[in-house]
Amino acid sequence: MNTEVQQTRAGWLFLLPALALIGVFFVVPVIAGLVLSFTDFDLYAIGDPANARFVGFDNYQAVLANPLFWKALTNTLYFVVVGGPLSVLVSLAAALLVHSKRAKWPGFFRTVYFTPVVTTLVAVAIVWRYLDHPKYGLVNALLNRIGLPSVDWLGDPHWSMPAIVILAVWKNFGYNMLIFIAGLANIPDEQYEAAQLDGAGWWGRFRHVTLPWLGPTFVFVAVITMLGNFQIFAEPYVMTQGGPLQSTTTVVLMMYEEGFRWWRMGLAASIAFILFLIMLAGTWIQMRLTRERPA
Amino acid sequence: MSGKRPPILLHVLLVLGGLLTLAPLFWMVSASLMPPGEATTFPPRILPRVVTLEHYAALFTRLDIARAFTNSAIVAVGATLVSLLVNGMAGYAFAKLRFAGRDKVFQGLLAALVIPAQVGMLPLFLLLKSMGLVNTLLGVMIPGFASVFGIFLVRQYALSIPDDLLDAARLDGAGEMRIFRTIVLPVLSPILVTLAAFTFLSMWNDFMWPLIVLSDDRKYTLPVALAGLVGEHVQDTELVMAGAVVTVLPALLVFLALQRAYVRGVMAGGVKG
Numbered sequence: 001m002n003t004e005v006q007q008t009r010a011g012w013l014f015l016l017p018a019l020a021l022i023g024v025f026f027v028v029p030v031i032a033g034l035v036l037s038f039t040d041f042d043l044y045a046i047g048d049p050a051n052a053r054f055v056g057f058d059n060y061q062a063v064l065a066n067p068l069f070w071k072a073l074t075n076t077l078y079f080v081v082v083g084g085p086l087s088v089l090v091s092l093a094a095a096l097l098v099h100s101k102r103a104k105w106p107g108f109f110r111t112v113y114f115t116p117v118v119t120t121l122v123a124v125a126i127v128w129r130y131l132d133h134p135k136y137g138l139v140n141a142l143l144n145r146i147g148l149p150s151v152d153w154l155g156d157p158h159w160s161m162p163a164i165v166i167l168a169v170w171k172n173f174g175y176n177m178l179i180f181i182a183g184l185a186n187i188p189d190e191q192y193e194a195a196q197l198d199g200a201g202w203w204g205r206f207r208h209v210t211l212p213w214l215g216p217t218f219v220f221v222a223v224i225t226m227l228g229n230f231q232i233f234a235e236p237y238v239m240t241q242g243g244p245l246q247s248t249t250t251v252v253l254m255m256y257e258e259g260f261r262w263w264r265m266g267l268a269a270s271i272a273f274i275l276f277l278i279m280l281a282g283t284w285i286q287m288r289l290t291r292e293r294p295a
Numbered sequence: 296m297s298g299k300r301p302p303i304l305l306h307v308l309l310v311l312g313g314l315l316t317l318a319p320l321f322w323m324v325s326a327s328l329m330p331p332g333e334a335t336t337f338p339p340r341i342l343p344r345v346v347t348l349e350h351y352a353a354l355f356t357r358l359d360i361a362r363a364f365t366n367s368a369i370v371a372v373g374a375t376l377v378s379l380l381v382n383g384m385a386g387y388a389f390a391k392l393r394f395a396g397r398d399k400v401f402q403g404l405l406a407a408l409v410i411p412a413q414v415g416m417l418p419l420f421l422l423l424k425s426m427g428l429v430n431t432l433l434g435v436m437i438p439g440f441a442s443v444f445g446i447f448l449v450r451q452y453a454l455s456i457p458d459d460l461l462d463a464a465r466l467d468g469a470g471e472m473r474i475f476r477t478i479v480l481p482v483l484s485p486i487l488v489t490l491a492a493f494t495f496l497s498m499w500n501d502f503m504w505p506l507i508v509l510s511d512d513r514k515y516t517l518p519v520a521l522a523g524l525v526g527e528h529v530q531d532t533e534l535v536m537a538g539a540v541v542t543v544l545p546a547l548l549v550f551l552a553l554q555r556a557y558v559r560g561v562m563a564g565g566v567k568g
Contacts, residue, residue, distance in 0.1 A: 003465055004393070006471060007392050007393050007394055007471070008394035008395065010388070010392055010471035010472070011388045011392035011393070011394035011397060012394065013471075014384040014385060014387065014388035014392065014471075014475070015384075015385050015388050015389075015400065017380070017381045017384065017385070017441070018381045018382060018384070018385035018441040018446060019385070019400070021381060021437075021440050021441035022404070022407070022441050022443070024422075025415075025419060025422070025437055025438060025440075025441075026407070026410075026415055026419075026438075027407070028418070028422070029415030029416070029417075029418035029419040029422060030410055030414050030415040030418075032415075032418035032421075032422075033414050033415055033416075033417055033418050036417060036418055046421070046424075094312060097305065097308055097309050097312065098309070100305055102302050102305060103305060103306070103309060104306065109309050109312075109313060111551075111554065112313045112316055112317060113312065113313070113316055114558075115316065115317065115320065115547065115550075116316060116319075116320075118496055118500075118546050118547060118549075118550040118557075119320070119500075119543045119546060119547065120499065120500040120502075120517070120518055120521075120539075120542045120543050120546055121500060121502060121518075122500075122502045122518035122519075122521055122522055122542070123323075123518065123521055123538075123539040123542040123543045124319065124320075124323075124539070124543070126521065126522075126525050126535060126539055127319050127320075127322070127323045127536065127539055128319060129525075130326070130334070130532055130535075130536070131319055131322065133335075135337060136334070136335045136336065136337060136339050136532075137339065138318070138322060138339050138341070141338060141339050170316070170319065174316075175561060178558060178561045178562060179561065179562070182562045227411070230411070231411055231412075231413065233502075233503050234502045234503060237502075237522075238522055238525070252413055252503075255413060256503070256507075259416075259417050260420070260507050265417045265421070268417055269417050269418075272411075272413045272414045272416070272417070273414060275411070275413065275414075276410065276411055276414050279409075279411060280409065283409070
């Protein structure tokens, strides 16, 4: 039949714009990025690419020998290890509240909790910068109200990371909440009824029904949250510029500064690839960890 | 009233959570309406003593935020339109057109999802520079034109189109382009609304890429202009908050208008994993 030929032709024709765009503006740059990371491409090379030379693994060595990189990596891992689980817990709690059968207006609360997700990150990071003001900020006013002392959120290197984690959790928890709600909706009522007949209380039902059934949802949520946290950039850029004392510099922020502020693009490309490898390793570990557990 | 009373603790928690969630946005609006200096008084004020629109007036006259607003709108709407066409066609082809190599290419695209955007950013900048697209709105839009997520979204939805419907049209002698236009597009419209909401919001809210591409402040999109504003006017809390409202409000309105479609997209991404 000639419809087969027609469909083949139409198929590739329909794919052409998408494949061309993704190929030229994503696949080629990624491969070029790998090449770039082995060169000393800098400001002079931007003027004339002939000025760039291959330098082998020099950039990778320079990055790994730079204390700022380890500081940035530690900060980034803080987001992954502290911010990630915190965000997932808040999302799960919100999902359980909204999805509760006895909750009134679940649609309304779902929308309210989801609102921060669609706001512009730069704008709300600026809002939080003022909310975190040591003297005039509402966060400290609230703390004082419940009898706690004021904190210099963005000026004290011990509190700058928690301040950004709080912003990130507030901004993002609604997204994972929706995914958890979808997961909760898939749990058959009979499961809860059976557990109730066995005399399980609220906690027992949560442990033996809700958590196991949410297993696959947890894997997905954990992985996307982790990948997002590895790429944190705008929050520290706007709130702290990576300070104070580089306490909030992240790997992507460092890559941006090296590449687009100092135009050391070869070096910046090696930072990007190191981050990519770490993210792959993180995903692999996360998959392993969650697979071991009986679902 | 019949039935059980709604449990009190549950609703206290729900309302408390809602208040905490909305408080930063509420204060943003409230502070933007305060006279200069009122947002930096001790103890902090929650509501303005007198409401003033002077900061909005200053933004739209003296600071010309309308230009950044227009730039953002051009970028978000332009990228959305192209993305609907490009991802719509590709998603449909992956779901419904039968040809050799189709599934291999699709799997290749899905595999590319593990690569973070930052990895290609530096060469992409150099590429756009060589094409003369640095410091243009087109350069900001380009990464939004085609997306693996968008293709995936459309494909999953298009899988439910019955083959009989398409084959019947083929027997009637309709070409593939015509089938796509007259039969497929109307069926796909709900998921295209979802894709439109996603693309618009991600382009409107994006910061890092426009920050990299744009160097001339007349080309700035709202988030980049806002970051500049806070740099120059950090003391003028009320003015900066007005800028934040102007930036956030369109995103919120688009979300509220297309909420159902947007939520469907989040769920679709989550269900499949």
